[in-house]
Structures are given as C-alpha cells and as structure tokens.
Amino acid sequence: MAHKSPRRTAKVLATLAVVSLGLAACGSSSDDGDSGSGDSAATKIDCAPYEKFGDLKGKEVSVYTTIVAPEDGPHIASYKPFEDCTGVKIKYEGSREMEAQISVRVKGGNAPDIAYLPQPGLLKTLVATGKVIPAPPETEANVDANMPDWKTYGTVDGKFYAAPLGANVKSFVWYSPTAFKDKGYEIPKTWDELLALTDKIATDNPEAKPWCAGIESGDATGWPATDWVEDVMLRTAGAETYDKWVNHEIPFNDPAVATALAEVGKILKNPKYVNGGYGDVKTIASTSFQDAGQPILDGTCFMHRQASFYAANWPEGTNVAEDGDIWAFYLPAKDETTKPVLGAGEVTAAFRDAPEVKAFQTYLASTEWAVERAKTCGTGGCLTANVNVDPTLLKNPIDNLSATMLTDKNATFRFDGSDLMPGAVGAGTFWKGMVNWITGENDKATLDYIENSWPKS
Amino acid sequence: MSTLQPAATPESMIDDAVPPSSGKAKKTATGDAARAVSSRWASLVAIIIAVLWTTPTVGLLVTSFRTQRDINSSGWWTAFGNPGAFTLENYREALEPGATSSFSQYFINTVVITIPAVLLPIFLASLAAYAFAWMPFPGRDALFVAVFALQIVPLQIALIPLLDMYTNKLGFGASYWSVWLSHTIFALPLATFLIHNFMRELPGELMEAARVDGAGHVTIFFKILLPLLTPALAAFGIFQFLWVWNDLLVSLVFLGGTPDVAPVTVRVAELAGTRGNAWYLLSAGAFISMIVPVVVFLSLQRFFVRGLLAGGLKG
Numbered sequence: 001m002a003h004k005s006p007r008r009t010a011k012v013l014a015t016l017a018v019v020s021l022g023l024a025a026c027g028s029s030s031d032d033g034d035s036g037s038g039d040s041a042a043t044k045i046d047c048a049p050y051e052k053f054g055d056l057k058g059k060e061v062s063v064y065t066t067i068v069a070p071e072d073g074p075h076i077a078s079y080k081p082f083e084d085c086t087g088v089k090i091k092y093e094g095s096r097e098m099e100a101q102i103s104v105r106v107k108g109g110n111a112p113d114i115a116y117l118p119q120p121g122l123l124k125t126l127v128a129t130g131k132v133i134p135a136p137p138e139t140e141a142n143v144d145a146n147m148p149d150w151k152t153y154g155t156v157d158g159k160f161y162a163a164p165l166g167a168n169v170k171s172f173v174w175y176s177p178t179a180f181k182d183k184g185y186e187i188p189k190t191w192d193e194l195l196a197l198t199d200k201i202a203t204d205n206p207e208a209k210p211w212c213a214g215i216e217s218g219d220a221t222g223w224p225a226t227d228w229v230e231d232v233m234l235r236t237a238g239a240e241t242y243d244k245w246v247n248h249e250i251p252f253n254d255p256a257v258a259t260a261l262a263e264v265g266k267i268l269k270n271p272k273y274v275n276g277g278y279g280d281v282k283t284i285a286s287t288s289f290q291d292a293g294q295p296i297l298d299g300t301c302f303m304h305r306q307a308s309f310y311a312a313n314w315p316e317g318t319n320v321a322e323d324g325d326i327w328a329f330y331l332p333a334k335d336e337t338t339k340p341v342l343g344a345g346e347v348t349a350a351f352r353d354a355p356e357v358k359a360f361q362t363y364l365a366s367t368e369w370a371v372e373r374a375k376t377c378g379t380g381g382c383l384t385a386n387v388n389v390d391p392t393l394l395k396n397p398i399d400n401l402s403a404t405m406l407t408d409k410n411a412t413f414r415f416d417g418s419d420l421m422p423g424a425v426g427a428g429t430f431w432k433g434m435v436n437w438i439t440g441e442n443d444k445a446t447l448d449y450i451e452n453s454w455p456k457s
Numbered sequence: 458m459s460t461l462q463p464a465a466t467p468e469s470m471i472d473d474a475v476p477p478s479s480g481k482a483k484k485t486a487t488g489d490a491a492r493a494v495s496s497r498w499a500s501l502v503a504i505i506i507a508v509l510w511t512t513p514t515v516g517l518l519v520t521s522f523r524t525q526r527d528i529n530s531s532g533w534w535t536a537f538g539n540p541g542a543f544t545l546e547n548y549r550e551a552l553e554p555g556a557t558s559s560f561s562q563y564f565i566n567t568v569v570i571t572i573p574a575v576l577l578p579i580f581l582a583s584l585a586a587y588a589f590a591w592m593p594f595p596g597r598d599a600l601f602v603a604v605f606a607l608q609i610v611p612l613q614i615a616l617i618p619l620l621d622m623y624t625n626k627l628g629f630g631a632s633y634w635s636v637w638l639s640h641t642i643f644a645l646p647l648a649t650f651l652i653h654n655f656m657r658e659l660p661g662e663l664m665e666a667a668r669v670d671g672a673g674h675v676t677i678f679f680k681i682l683l684p685l686l687t688p689a690l691a692a693f694g695i696f697q698f699l700w701v702w703n704d705l706l707v708s709l710v711f712l713g714g715t716p717d718v719a720p721v722t723v724r725v726a727e728l729a730g731t732r733g734n735a736w737y738l739l740s741a742g743a744f745i746s747m748i749v750p751v752v753v754f755l756s757l758q759r760f761f762v763r764g765l766l767a768g769g770l771k772g
Binding site: 067069095096101290298310 | 525526529530616617619620621623624625630631709710713714715723726727729730731732733734736
C-alpha cells in the first residue's frame with residue numbers, strides 16, 4: 001500500500017507534465033501568428049548609410065539586454081528594416097540578471113557584440129576593463145544630430161563609446177483623474193500648490209492618505225527614494241547645482257542637498273501624508289515599488305510619484321489615459337517658469353570590432369530606428385532619446401506625454417543622478433541610506449553616511 | 458530521540474570496518490531507531506513538522522490560481538471562501554512563449570542540459586570511488602581528503618576562470634559542453650565521496666573471490682560493483698538531477714539566456730517581466746518547472762531512502 005500510492009501520484013503528475021507540455025505547444029502556435037503580423041508592418045528604409053560598411057550578408061550580431069518578454073517582441077521587430085537592408089542577423093538575448101552577468105561575461109571573454117546598459121555608471125565600469133570598443137564616427141554623427149544632450153552619458157573620459165537608446169521620464173505623479181474630478185482637485189502647477197493640495201487631501205479624506213510610496217525592489221531596494229531626492233533637488237537647487245552634486249564637486253551633505261531631502265521629508269516622512277493603503281511611514285521601506293501605486297485604484301491613496309514605465313504595472317484592463325482611470329501629471333517645479341525633467345535610459349556598448357557591429361550601432365542611433373521603434377511598439381515604453389522623432393508617432397498616451405516633455409524646448413533634462421554616480425554610492429550607499437532614512441534615521445546622519453562612503457580617488 | 462544510542466550515528470556506521478560485533482550493534486541501533494520513530498509522540502512531532510513545512514508550498518499553489526488583484530488585496534487562506542475566484546490565467550500567461558520561442562523549447566533545453574550533467578559525474582565519480590576504495594596506491598588517503606576538501610570551495614569563484622578557459626583555450630564558447638562540464642566539475646567531489654563510502658562498505662571477500670576467478674579491475678567494477686551500487690547511484694542521481702534542473706546561475710553564465718539553449722529556470726526568472734510588473738506569474742511558473750523534479754523524486758524515492766539509510770548489500 002505504502003508503495004503504491006506514490007506511484008499513482010507520480011502517474012498523475014506525469015500526466016500533468018505531458019498536458020502542460022501540450023499546452024506550451026499550443027501557446028507557441030498562437031504566438032507565431034502575432035509576430036507574423038509585426039513583420040508585415042516593417043517599413044523600407046534608406047539602406048545607403050549601411051552600404052559603406054561593406055557586404056554584411058550572413059553576418060550575425062548578438063545583443064544582450066535587460067528587456068525580456070513580452071517587451072522584447074516589439075524591440076526585435078524594430079530591427080527588421082536593418083536586417084532587410086544588410087542581411088545581418090540580430091541574435092537577441094534578454095535577461096533580468098544582465099546587469100550582473102555582463103561583467104562576468106566580459107571578464108570571462110564571452111562578451112556579447114552589443115549590450116544595452118541601463119546605467120551610464122555601468123558603462124564606466126566596463127570601459128575600465130578595456131573591452132569596450134569606441135563608437136564609430138558614423139554612430140557619433142547620428143548621435144550628434146539626434147540626441148546631442150544625451151551624448152555625454154555615453155562618453156567616458158572624453159571618448160565617446162555608447163549611443164543612447166531607450167529613454168524614460170521620471171518626473172511623473174500618477175493619480176486618478178476620476179477621483180480628482182469627484183473631489184474637485186486641480187492639477188498643481190507649482191511645488192507650493194502641490195504641498196497645499198497634499199494638505200487639503202489629508203484634511204478632506206481622513207480614511208485615505210494623499211501619497212503612497214514603496215521603495216522595496218530586491219537587491220536594488222531604495223532606488224525609488226533616490227529618484228524622489230533627485231527630482232526635488234532639481235527643483236530646489238537647480239540643474240547646475242544638481243550636476244555639481246552628481247559629479248561630487250559639492251559634498252553629498254551640502255546644504256543644497258539637505259534642503260532637498262528636507263523637502264522630500266515633508267511628504268514622505270509625514271505620517272499624515274503617507275502611506276496610503278499600507279500604513280505608516282515605515283511601510284514605505286517594505287512595500288515593493290510595483291505595488292506601491294496600486295492603492296490609487298481603490299481610493300485609499302491619491303498620488304504616487306514614479307517614472308513613465310510604471311504604466312506597465314497597472315492591472316490589465318486599467319484605462320491609462322487623461323480621462324481614464326489612471327493618468328500622470330508633471331511633478332511641478334518651484335514656479336511655472338522652469339521645467340526640470342528627470343529621466344533615464346540605456347546606452348549601447350559594443351564589445352566586438354567588426355563592420356556589422358558598427359553598422360548596427362549606427363542603425364540604433366538613427367532616426368529610422370527610433371521611428372520604427374515607435375511604429376512597432378506593442379504595449380508602450382517605446383520612448384527613445386531621439387529628439388527628431390515626431391511624438392505623435394507614439395500611440396501609447398504615456399509615451400506620447402513623455403516624448404513631449406523630452407522634446408520640450410523649455411524643459412531642462414537631467415539624467416538620473418544615482419545612475420551616474422560611482423556604483424558604490426549610486427547603486428549602494430545612496431539606496432541603503434534612503435532605506436535607513438525612511439525607517440527613522442535623521443537627515444543629517446543620512447547625508448553624512450553617504451558622503452563618507454564616496455570613493456576617494 | 459533519547460532512546461537512540463550515540464553509536465548509531467551514520468558516520469560511525471560507515472567508518473566501522475565491519476567487525477562481526479558491529480553488525481549486532483547496528484541491528485539494535487536500527488531497532489531502537491525504528492521504535493523511536495514509530496512512537497506516538499514522534500509521529501505527532503513528524504506530522505507537525507510536515508504541516509509547517511508544507512504550508513508555504515500550499516500557499517504558493519493557491520496563490521498561483523489567484524488573480525493579481527486578489528493576491529494584492531487578501532491572503533491566500535481567504536481564497537477558499539470564494540472558490541469562484543480561482544483562475545488558470547496565470548498558468549496560461551506563464552506558458553505563453555516569449556517573442557522567439559515556446560515554453561516547450563525551454564523544457565527540451567533543460568532535459569538536454571540535465572541528462573548528461575547527471576550521467577557524466579555519476580560515471581566518473583564511481584570510477585574514481587572504486588580507485589579510492591579498492592585500489593591501494595601511495596598517497597591515496599591524502600588525495601581522497603583533497604578531493605573531498607574541494608567541496609568547501611564555492612563554485613562561484615570558479616565561474617570567471619572557467620568561462621575564460623572554455624572560450625579562450627578550449628573554444629567551446631557558449632555551448633552545452635561548457636554547462637555539462639561545469640556541472641560535472643562542481644558535482645565530482647560530493648559524488649566521489651558518497652559513492653566511495655558506499656563502496657567501502659561492500660565486503661572485500663567479493664572482490665577477492667572475483668580476482669581468484671581471474672577478473673580484472675574492469676570486470677570487477679562493471680560486473681560486480683555497479684549492480685550492487687544501484688541505490689547509491691540513484692540517490693546521488695536524484696541529488697544531482699534536482700540541482701541541475703533547478704540551476705539558474707551555471708547555465709546563465711556558461712550558456713547565456715538565448716531561447717534556443719536556455720533552460721526553464723531562465724524562463725521562469727524572466728517571467729516577472731522587464732520591470733518586475735508580472736510578479737504574480739512567478740508562483741505559476743514555479744509549479745510548472747517543479748512538475749518534472751517532483752515526478753522524478755517520487756518515482757525514485759524508493760532508491761533515495763534505501764541509498765541514504767544503507768549501503769549496497771544491506772539494501
């Protein structure tokens with residue numbers, strides 16, 4: 001008896017396994033249809049820029065990225081015109097562990113041809129290994145023409161290595177247009193109006209909180225709070241001081257940073273204002289950034305500051321639009337005359353010196369690619385750093401709004417500071433410091449701790 | 458537990474050089490152990506531990522059938538109150554392929570990685586174990602200790618040098634050979650040690666009798682030892698199978714994550730999506746990848762228990 005029952009269980013489980021394999025097979029056939037429809041939309045582009053790289057037919061270029069399914073499909077589709085032109089095959093590999101794996105592979109001599117690095121700080125680390133190939137002049141010319149402001153993020157020690165690729169805008173506050181309309185709240189135009197609105201919401205709605213936030217993100221816990229500080233720093237201290245702060249020309253515990261942190265604290269450390277749907281201030285540290293904004297949907301929270309890519313986190317069926325369930329407004333500046341915008345994006349580093357790799361780098365920096373990316377875009381998140389692309393091509397409303405902000409002549413764009421700082425700070429003590437700050441550490445001790453951790457060189 | 462004699466620890470059973478008296482001691486020890494585990498209190502404790510141990514897994518299973526919003530808003534134990542809310546949607550989405558390949562492709566890749574990565578170390582380790590157990594040569598014990606001590610070295614420190622060797626010296630690059638060899642390398646110390654201990658326990662008379670009949674080392678190994686070792690090999694086989702099947706790190710480093718070669722674990726790790734927004738699929742993904750190891754474990758557990766508790770002849 002004792003022998004038989006496990007065997008029977010095994011049989012049942014084996015059947016399950018077979019069924020699941022069958023299901024998998026069914027799933028594949030339906031998806032082939034989807035990707036097929038993407039192909040038909042591929043456009044013809046001018047092949048002339050790639051002809052000077054010689055005959056590339058049958059060559060292969062491998063790319064290694066952090067972008068995985070289902071977002072990888074639209075990305076792969078955007079390479080089609082280049083593949084049609086040159087006959088080069090792009091071998092795509094996406095992995096969520098890419099940021100850690102890329103260093104292992106580069107050191108082990110098994111680097112991909114091109115890697116999309118999500119942080120310029122990572123580019124610096126990789127350049128230091130001596131394995132990154134500088135970008136060809138053709139790519140540089142494209143970058144100069146299409147994304148001049150972003151060129152510095154792909155430059156290390158005066159040498160241009162990596163062209164910027166995708167982009168996102170971080171200066172957004174997510175809210176529910178319906179809730180705002182019901183209560184008669186207006187979108188704040190200045191920082192003071194934002195604080196006034198916060199206070200009003202807190203008084204009007206004793207059962208809810210005006211803000212919700214969450215900074216838990218696995219190994220990277222703390223980053224959403226660093227974005228808060230950076231965004232507010234741009235507003236209280238201005239872009240020039242921000243640059244000095246990022247480059248450590250002023251210390252981390254400079255009074256300008258202290259002002260910004262205190263301003264953030266007015267919201268994030270006020271138990272009357274946070275943490276809608278979750279509890280007190282300390283729950284910010286334990287709430288995952290994916291979940292953090294969700295209480296807006298059930299009305300226990302009114303506002304959530306998070307980047308444009310948070311659009312993907314709303315449950316299926318949520319109408320993300322100006323007149324829908326969820327929308328985002330620009331995190332207001334001190335006054336209406338300035339318009340600082342915080343953002344981030346990837347850069348493309350090459351590890352093999354070959355004409356097909358150079359040709360593909362050049363294609364990725366071209367307006368043709370950015371347009372194709374916008375056209376083949378699936379569910380959104382297809383914003384690029386290219387300023388010569390018509391924002392109306394982006395069908396996703398949030399992408400569209402972000403593109404308008406990026407291409408706005410009055411806007412001052414700044415890259416996410418923690419991505420630019422040395423890894424020990426930007427992906428280390430800054431995150432840790434903010435977690436401690438949320439859980440009770442005071443402003444001064446936090447800033448001193450981060451300042452003391454800045455690598456001496 | 459208190460009824461167990463200290464002499465009954467597995468180490469002492471293995472280390473004893475099988476004098477006639479120790480057989481008797483073992484019998485009593487086994488009897489004591491049997492009595493100890495079949496007492497009412499022991500059963501109660503075992504049941505409590507089993508329940509505590511299983512609860513998170515059950516929670517995960519229930520969660521895998523709930524919608525994202527339900528998971529967010531209430532605990533899994535509340536789900537039983539509303540059975541209508543269960544959905545297969547998570548499984549459907551998890552099995553939905555990426556842009557370039559289907560889920561079954563990942564399953565096949567895992568099988569292709571796992572089978573050689575289990576058979577290779579078993580074969581090599583049993584040969585090595587035979588030499589260590591039954592072939593006297595100078596420095597044998599020191600060498601055996603050295604091999605066993607390698608277990609202390611964490612495999613992570615070998616990743617980059619190995620990768621460098623595969624790509625630049627051997628020319629494998631990102632191929633299955635790199636993964637098979639790496640898994641074999643990392644498994645050998647433990648495998649050699651385990652199989653050696655089983656082999657040591659076999660009576661030396663067997664080997665002597667075979668040698669008198671004219672058998673060489675090869676014949677003794679294949680004709681006499683291998684059949685007797687089956688439980689030990691199966692026990693280690695299960696260990697290695699579970700380890701390789703669930704491995705993410707080694708295959709990510711040596712094979713990469715392209716869909717034509719990547720195993721199921723890579724796919725499951727990516728299920729959450731670029732920004733982690735599809736985290737609710739992970740529970741379903743975990744159960745999909747778990748099915749095969751569970752089947753293997755249940756069908757081989759007979760060997761597993763026997764292999765762990767006793768060596769060859771006494772099985």
